[in-house]
Amino acid sequence: MGKDRKVIVLLSGGLDSAVCLYWALDKGYKCAALNISYGQRHEKETFYAHALCKKRKVKLTKIKINLPWLEGATSLVGKNAVIPDEPLKKIKSAGRIPSTYVPARNLIFMSLAASMADSTGAQKIIAGPNAIDFSGYPDCRPQFYKPLEKVFKEGTRAGACGKEIKIITPLIKMSKTQIVRLAVKLGVPFNMTWSCYSGGKKPCGKCDACKLRAEGFKKAGIKDICR
Amino acid sequence: MGKDRKVIVLLSGGLDSAVCLYWALDKGYKCAALNISYGQRHEKETFYAHALCKKRKVKLTKIKINLPWLEGATSLVGKNAVIPDEPLKKIKSAGRIPSTYVPARNLIFMSLAASMADSTGAQKIIAGPNAIDFSGYPDCRPQFYKPLEKVFKEGTRAGACGKEIKIITPLIKMSKTQIVRLAVKLGVPFNMTWSCYSGGKKPCGKCDACKLRAEGFKKAGIKDICR
Numbered sequence: 001m002g003k004d005r006k007v008i009v010l011l012s013g014g015l016d017s018a019v020c021l022y023w024a025l026d027k028g029y030k031c032a033a034l035n036i037s038y039g040q041r042h043e044k045e046t047f048y049a050h051a052l053c054k055k056r057k058v059k060l061t062k063i064k065i066n067l068p069w070l071e072g073a074t075s076l077v078g079k080n081a082v083i084p085d086e087p088l089k090k091i092k093s094a095g096r097i098p099s100t101y102v103p104a105r106n107l108i109f110m111s112l113a114a115s116m117a118d119s120t121g122a123q124k125i126i127a128g129p130n131a132i133d134f135s136g137y138p139d140c141r142p143q144f145y146k147p148l149e150k151v152f153k154e155g156t157r158a159g160a161c162g163k164e165i166k167i168i169t170p171l172i173k174m175s176k177t178q179i180v181r182l183a184v185k186l187g188v189p190f191n192m193t194w195s196c197y198s199g200g201k202k203p204c205g206k207c208d209a210c211k212l213r214a215e216g217f218k219k220a221g222i223k224d225i226c227r
Numbered sequence: 228m229g230k231d232r233k234v235i236v237l238l239s240g241g242l243d244s245a246v247c248l249y250w251a252l253d254k255g256y257k258c259a260a261l262n263i264s265y266g267q268r269h270e271k272e273t274f275y276a277h278a279l280c281k282k283r284k285v286k287l288t289k290i291k292i293n294l295p296w297l298e299g300a301t302s303l304v305g306k307n308a309v310i311p312d313e314p315l316k317k318i319k320s321a322g323r324i325p326s327t328y329v330p331a332r333n334l335i336f337m338s339l340a341a342s343m344a345d346s347t348g349a350q351k352i353i354a355g356p357n358a359i360d361f362s363g364y365p366d367c368r369p370q371f372y373k374p375l376e377k378v379f380k381e382g383t384r385a386g387a388c389g390k391e392i393k394i395i396t397p398l399i400k401m402s403k404t405q406i407v408r409l410a411v412k413l414g415v416p417f418n419m420t421w422s423c424y425s426g427g428k429k430p431c432g433k434c435d436a437c438k439l440r441a442e443g444f445k446k447a448g449i450k451d452i453c454r
Contacts, residue, residue, distance in 0.1 A: 119297060119300035
């Protein structure tokens with residue numbers, strides 16, 4: 001297997017990133033997974049990221065970053081943060097960004113993945129942002145990732161040596177239903193993924209992540225065995 | 228003072244970032260400083276970043292990130308890493324990048340600063356990369372920072388709301404001599420800055436950072452009181 005088959009998969013442990021991991025393995029990429037904790041309210045996803053990697057014999061690198069400015073800037077971080085129950089459609093139609101947006105999270109994730117890629121000789125980063133059935137976060141859209149590849153080209157050792165680090169986002173234009181169908185096709189174990197923003201024993205069923213997931217399964221006509 | 232006067236200054240505690248802090252204060256910006264430790268061999272710079280902020284009454288946010296893949300990928304991280312003494316001119320003329328290059332470091336720094344800016348309403352990030360008397364790192368050049376602003380525009384809440392986060396690099400086209408002269412003009416206390424890659428009691432005088440600094444002072448005809 002050539003060196004260009006080496007990839008970094010950003011793996012939160014949510015459904016979308018799990019599909020990305022299985023997609024990459026199915027394509028024959030030699031995967032190294034990266035899981036990043038940034039002080040979110042619970043570590044459930046990380047638990048599942050670990051389980052998925054164990055199952056598929058993929059090396060997982062877990063890192064933790066503590067970003068004090070996030071407290072108060074997003075409802076996903078901080079003990080007193082409250083996950084909103086305002087309908088997503090209402091927020092999006094008003095042109096607002098949900099309070100669950102984490103400032104520059106995907107940029108931080110991509111930067112860390114680029115550092116890992118530039119250090120280990122991986123030439124691709126695979127991640128699971130989605131710009132169709134999504135929460136309206138700006139850093140989940142294709143127009144964010146395109147200039148970022150240019151940044152990688154200009155700012156890394158790989159780029160300086162004529163070996164670019166590419167970003168692959170296989171799910172970015174898929175509906176949640178299409179993602180669920182792809183997951184079934186690839187054999188992703190749904191009970192080893194976690195989407196809910198809250199960290200209870202079972203998913204809350206009320207947050208945006210739960211609602212988007214439930215709708216995807218419903219439309220695909222598939223039973224979710226996460227809970 | 229309007230909200231647009233709020234800036235994040237990336238402050239390592241080295242000479243260049245200290246000049247940036249003093250430059251920003253001189254311009255009347257309302258500064259918040261950000262210092263990032265990434266497992267480098269010593270914490271001397273961080274000590275001075277703290278001292279500078281105390282002196283100028285600037286709030287300093289210090290964060291630590293542990294990136295396991297850097298061990299072996301740069302000579303600045305790891306207990307067994309050796310700072311090279313190969314002449315910089317030789318490395319650069321051979322088109323190589325020095326072993327002191329830290330993969331995607333400035334991208335990580337910028338991403339974290341963007342997250343802080345997007346969380347706190349700052350619309351500018353001020354940093355001290357230099358592309359003239361420098362070590363040849365790709366992420367110190369203007370062509371790296373330009374597409375990054377586009378990334379900020381597309382991937383942040385600020386950008387989505389029509390308020391861009393700009394990157395200001397006041398020293399990027401200055402010679403080290405010009406930087407030293409500017410430092411004198413702004414009253415930067417040289418004895419409260421640290422450039423050396425090693426963490427001894429005194430600067431080693433042998434590493435690229437020491438050599439570039441010494442040459443700058445020499446050409447400016449100014450005595451360095453760092454040591």
